[in-house]
Structures are given as structure tokens and as C-alpha cells.
Amino acid sequence: MPSTRPPVDYIERTRAQYDALGYPPYQWVQEPAPPPFVPLEKPLSECSVGLIGSGGIYVSGQIAFHYKDDVSYRIVDTSTPTRELRATHFAYDLTDARRDPNVVFPLDTLRDAVARGRLGELSRRAYAFMGGIYSSRKVRNLLAPALADRVQEDEVDLAILVPV
Amino acid sequence: MPTLSFSSAWSITAAVNPPRAVYLDFPLGHTAGKPEAPDTNRAILDAALDAFTNMRTPGAIVRLPFEWADDDAWKDSVMRPKASGGAHADDRVERWSTPQYQTDEDRQRVAAAPDCPTCVFLE
Numbered sequence: 001m002p003s004t005r006p007p008v009d010y011i012e013r014t015r016a017q018y019d020a021l022g023y024p025p026y027q028w029v030q031e032p033a034p035p036p037f038v039p040l041e042k043p044l045s046e047c048s049v050g051l052i053g054s055g056g057i058y059v060s061g062q063i064a065f066h067y068k069d070d071v072s073y074r075i076v077d078t079s080t081p082t083r084e085l086r087a088t089h090f091a092y093d094l095t096d097a098r099r100d101p102n103v104v105f106p107l108d109t110l111r112d113a114v115a116r117g118r119l120g121e122l123s124r125r126a127y128a129f130m131g132g133i134y135s136s137r138k139v140r141n142l143l144a145p146a147l148a149d150r151v152q153e154d155e156v157d158l159a160i161l162v163p164v
Numbered sequence: 165m166p167t168l169s170f171s172s173a174w175s176i177t178a179a180v181n182p183p184r185a186v187y188l189d190f191p192l193g194h195t196a197g198k199p200e201a202p203d204t205n206r207a208i209l210d211a212a213l214d215a216f217t218n219m220r221t222p223g224a225i226v227r228l229p230f231e232w233a234d235d236d237a238w239k240d241s242v243m244r245p246k247a248s249g250g251a252h253a254d255d256r257v258e259r260w261s262t263p264q265y266q267t268d269e270d271r272q273r274v275a276a277a278p279d280c281p282t283c284v285f286l287e
Contacts, residue, residue, distance in 0.1 A: 004236070005236045005239055007173075007174035007175070007187065007189055008173070008239050008242050008243075009174075009175045010173045010175060010176055010192075010242075010243065011175040011176060011179065012175070013242065013243035014243065016243075017243055028176070028179050029179060029180055030179045030181075031179070031180055031181040032181070033181055033222070033223050034181075034222035034223050035181050035182060035183045035222050035223050036183060036222070037183045037184075037222035038165055038166045038183070039166065040166045040216075040217070044213055044216075044217065055193070055195070058270075059282070060267070060269070060270045060273060061270070061273045061274065061277065061280075062274070062280050062282060062283050063263050063274055063280050063283045064263035064264050064265040064266070064270060064271075064274075065263065065264065066260060066261050066262055066263050066264060067257070067258070067259040067260050067261070067264055068259045068260065068261040071286050071287060072283060072284055072285045072286060073284050073286075074282060074283055074284070075282040075283075075284065076282075077282075086265070086266040086267070086270055087266060088264045088265065088266055090256055090257045090258070090259055090264075091256045091257075092192045092193040093191075093192075093193050094193065094266075095193075096193060096194060096198075096199040097193055097199075098266060099199045099200065100199035100200045100201075102196065102197060102199075102202075102205055103193065103194045103195070103196060103197055103198065103199050104193060104194070104195055104196060105196070106196040106197065106205060106209065108202065108205075109196065109197065109202070109205045109206060109208075109209050110209070112202065112206055113206070113209055113210075113213075118209075118210065118213065119213075138287070142286040142287060143286060146284070146286055148165075151165060152165065156165065157165075157166070158165070158166050158167070158168065158216075159165055159166070159167045159168075160167075160168050160169075160170070161167055161168065161169040161170065161182070162169075162170045162195050162196050163169065163170070163171065163173075163177075163195060164172075164192060164193060164195055
């Protein structure tokens with residue numbers, strides 16, 4: 001039977017959880033509308049595509065993320081075999097991400113889309129960081145601009161963002 | 165630069181308000197699909213790209229037509245404070261400030277080669 005219930009409201013559930021724990025309310029980022037909107041210049045089959053994921057993915061051999069407002073990121077070569085990808089994060093169930101990192105960092109899925117001609121190419125570099133950064137100031141002032149600069153330098157036509 | 169954001173958390177994405185988003189009604193930790201399900205994940209990406217090319221309204225969120233399971237039972241247990249309350253209501257793990265490796269082998273590889281040119285620290 002198809003889903004009949006509305007999406008889980010994580011903002012409301014976080015509020016309830018924090019209340020139950022006696023914490024002050026979490027301050028969610030609220031960006032004004034409308035956001036900037038850049039049209040796509042060419043067909044997807046001719047686009048170079050970048051990937052940025054916040055699921056806590058790193059490559060074995062890289063330094064793993066820590067769990068206290070880690071605003072670092074990892075450069076992931078997009079030819080990396082999936083079996084070398086790892087997942088670490090304090091706030092979601094990692095079972096499936098460790099079994100198959102594509103659930104939060106869809107490298108195989110994107111490589112397949114390129115092989116099928118659905119996308120032009122995958123940028124040489126993807127970027128991974130670990131969300132659950134409670135300082136939105138650090139994300140806004142440090143991490144987000146650094147990643148935006150990266151994908152600009154990579155000259156991708158489209159950046160795919162996969163948050164967790 | 166055009167961006168396409170996936171989402172498994174409608175209310176958070178609506179608050180952050182990215183230019184274009186696709187919503188997948190899956191449990192957190194599955195923003196781009198299901199484990200070991202390449203056919204499903206291919207269909208999800210194709211649907212996401214189709215939606216992307218048709219979006220004209222800044223801030224649009226398009227729901228993708230995929231279900232996590234045959235019913236919505238998984239939505240009952242997500243982030244619900246348990247009746248007992250207290251610390252048990254918080255199922256997040258402690259927020260250690262040292263690297264949290266998936267495997268010991270990963271830790272040993274970094275100990276043997278601590279310089280990580282592909283690790284970028286901003287503070």
C-alpha cells in the first residue's frame with residue numbers, strides 16, 4: 001500500500017525530544033524565499049556533475065570525522081572503489097550506509113548514470129563532510145563557502161547535494 | 165551554479181530553502197536510495213534528474229514516487245521521546261572530539277601515514 005502519511009516532521013520531533021530532555025529549543029536555520037536560481041545551460045547528457053554529501057563519508061586512509069562540530073571536509077576521487085568508502089556520524093543509524101555507501105553518497109549510481117549517457121561526466125572530485133554541525137555560523141562562514149569554491153574551481157555544470 | 169538537493173526531511177529542507185530539491189520519503193540515512201538496490205537507486209536518480217529539468221520555481225521541492233516499505237510503520241519510531249524520558253530518550257551517540265573510525269584498520273592506516281592531503285581542515 002502506498003504511503004498515505006505525511007513526511008516525518010523532524011523539526012517538530014526535535015522540539016519534542018529537546019523538551020523531553022530539558023534542553024532549550026534548537027535554532028533551525030530559516031532561509032528567506034526566494035533562493036537564488038541558476039538555469040541549467042545545457043542538456044544533462046553534456047553536463048559535468050559534482051557531488052557533495054554530508055553523511056560522514058571518508059575514504060579508508062583518510063582521517064575520520066569527529067563528532068563535535070567538525071567543519072572539515074574530505075576530497076573523494078570519484079573513481080574510488082565503493083568498498084573503500086566508510087561512514088561515520090553521531091546522529092543517524094549507520095548500518096545501511098556502511099553496507100552500501102550509495103544510500104548517502106551515490107557514487108556508483110552517478111557512475112552508472114554517466115555510463116548510460118544520462119549525465120555527461122562525473123567531476124574528478126567529490127566532497128564529503130559530516131553534518132550534525134550545530135554551529136550554523138561555522139557552516140555559513142567556513143564550510144559552505146569552501147565547498148562552493150571547490151565546485152566552482154572544478155567547473156561543474158551541476159552540483160548534486162546529498163544531506164543527511 | 166545550478167544545484168539539486170536531495171532530502172529525506174521535508175520540513176528542514178523547506179526551512180533551509182535550497183533552489184531545487186527532491187524529496188525521498190525514506191528514513192534518515194537513505195537520502196539517495198536503498199542499500200544494495202542499484203536498480204531502485206538508478207530509478208530514483210533518473211526521477212530526480214527529470215524533476216530537476218522541469219523545475220522553474222526557486223525553492224521548489226518535488227516529492228519522488230518511491231516508498232521505503234509496504235507501510236509507514238517506520239515513521240512511528242523516528243525520534244519519538246520514549247515514555248521513560250530522561251537520557252534514554254536521546255538515541256544519538258556521544259559527541260567525541262577525536263576521529264571516529266569505522267574500522268580499526270582505518271585508524272592504523274592513518275597512524276602509518278598521518279599526512280592526509282585530501283583532508284581539508286578549515287579551523
